[in-house]
Amino acid sequence: EDQVTQSPEALRLQEGESSSLNCSYTVSGLRGLFWYRQDPGKGPEFLFTLYSAGEEKEKERLKATLTKKESFLHITAPKPEDSATYLCAVSGSRLTFGEGTQLTVNP
Amino acid sequence: GAGVSQSPRYKVAKRGQDVALRCDPISGHVSLFWYQQALGQGPEFLTYFQNEAQLDKSGLPSDRFFAERPEGSVSTLKIQRTQQEDSAVYLCASSVQETQYFGPGTRLLVL
Numbered sequence: 001e002d003q004v005t006q007s008p009e010a011l012r013l014q015e016g017e018s019s020s021l022n023c024s025y026t027v028s029g030l031r032g033l034f035w036y037r038q039d040p041g042k043g044p045e046f047l048f049t050l051y052s053a054g055e056e057k058e059k060e061r062l063k064a065t066l067t068k069k070e071s072f073l074h075i076t077a078p079k080p081e082d083s084a085t086y087l088c089a090v091s092g093s094r095l096t097f098g099e100g101t102q103l104t105v106n107p
Numbered sequence: 108g109a110g111v112s113q114s115p116r117y118k119v120a121k122r123g124q125d126v127a128l129r130c131d132p133i134s135g136h137v138s139l140f141w142y143q144q145a146l147g148q149g150p151e152f153l154t155y156f157q158n159e160a161q162l163d164k165s166g167l168p169s170d171r172f173f174a175e176r177p178e179g180s181v182s183t184l185k186i187q188r189t190q191q192e193d194s195a196v197y198l199c200a201s202s203v204q205e206t207q208y209f210g211p212g213t214r215l216l217v218l
Contacts (some may be wrong), residue, residue, distance in 0.1 A: 004149075032205045043111075043198055043209035044150065087149055091205055094163065095140070097149030 002027045006088050006098035013078055013105050021073040021101045023088030031091040033071050035064050038085045038100070047073075047086075078105045109133070111210035113199050119216045120189045128184045128213045132201030139182050140207060141174055142198040150198050156182060189217045 005024045013019055025033065032051055036044035048057045050066040057064050061082065063074040073086055085100040112131040120126050132139050138157055142150035143166075152166040158179040167174070171190075176182040186193055194217045200207040 034206065036209075041211075041214075043113075043200075043211045046206055046208055049206050089149070094152045094155065094166075095207060097151070099147070099149050 002090055002092045002094075002096040004088055004090055004096055004098035006086075006101050008101060009099070010102045011104070013075075013103070015079055015105055015107050016077045018074070018076045018078070020075070021086055021088075021103070023071040023073070023098055024069060025071070025088070025090045026069075027090045027092040027096070029092055033066055034089045034091065034095070035062075035071070035073055036087040036089065038087055044087055075103070078103075080105045080107050111199055111201055111208055113197075113210040113213050115213060116211060117214050117216075119218065122191060122217055123188050124217075125185065125187045126189055126215065128186075128197050128215070130182045130184070130199030130210060132180065132182070132199070133203075133208060136201035136203050136208075137179075138202045138207075139176060140200045140202070141182070141184050142200065143168075144196040144198055144212070146195075153184070153197075186215075189215075191217050193217050 003026045007022045035047040038044045048064040053068045061076050065072045083105045085102045087100045089095050089097040114129045141153040144150045154174045155163040156176040171187045173185045196212040198212045200209045
């Protein structure tokens with residue numbers, strides 16, 4: 001059975017304080033690892049897809065990396081508008097999500 | 108272009124009532140997925156369509172849950188005889204390759 005574990009469950013940062021979110025996974029036949037952002041009362045918003053170990057993708061202050069066992073979402077100099085829940089998911093036979101990391105960035 | 112839309116956005120049902128939730132996928136997207144998201148949790152897979160064919164319904168929690176996509180576009184998730192444990196956000200997603208794009212969800216509250 002595919003499994004995804006995200007840590008930490010919650011993270012509070014000061015504006016400009018860089019950090020990383022972790023996503024550990026086990027999957028039979030990885031077809032892709034996905035990062036989504038979810039704001040309260042909204043559906044998940046797609047951020048990145050990673051397909052193979054060593055792959056990296058960047059978008060504004062976010063950078064996602066992938067190894068054979070885990071993925072990291074690095075947040076550089078975050079702003080308050082980056083506050084959200086960040087979800088990681090793996091695609092094996094179906095899309096399996098972690099429980100998310102709730103990020104709060106204080107001004 | 109237009110994203111995935113869902114209606115209603117909010118639904119309050121009395122226990123035992125039947126409900127129907129609608130999903131309009133992104134135009135041209137062959138695959139359509141339904142998920143259930145409890146408060147503070149990640150989405151959990153319910154069912155998957157490729158065009159009008161329901162290829163996987165193994166995530167549906169009971170036989171009270173039924174989904175259809177008769178013309179390969181709009182989909183409806185129906186819950187019969189709702190129970191309090193059915194209260195959750197129901198998310199729909201569509202995709203053309205691996206990446207799924209989500210709608211805003213329907214928040215269902217069963218009293």
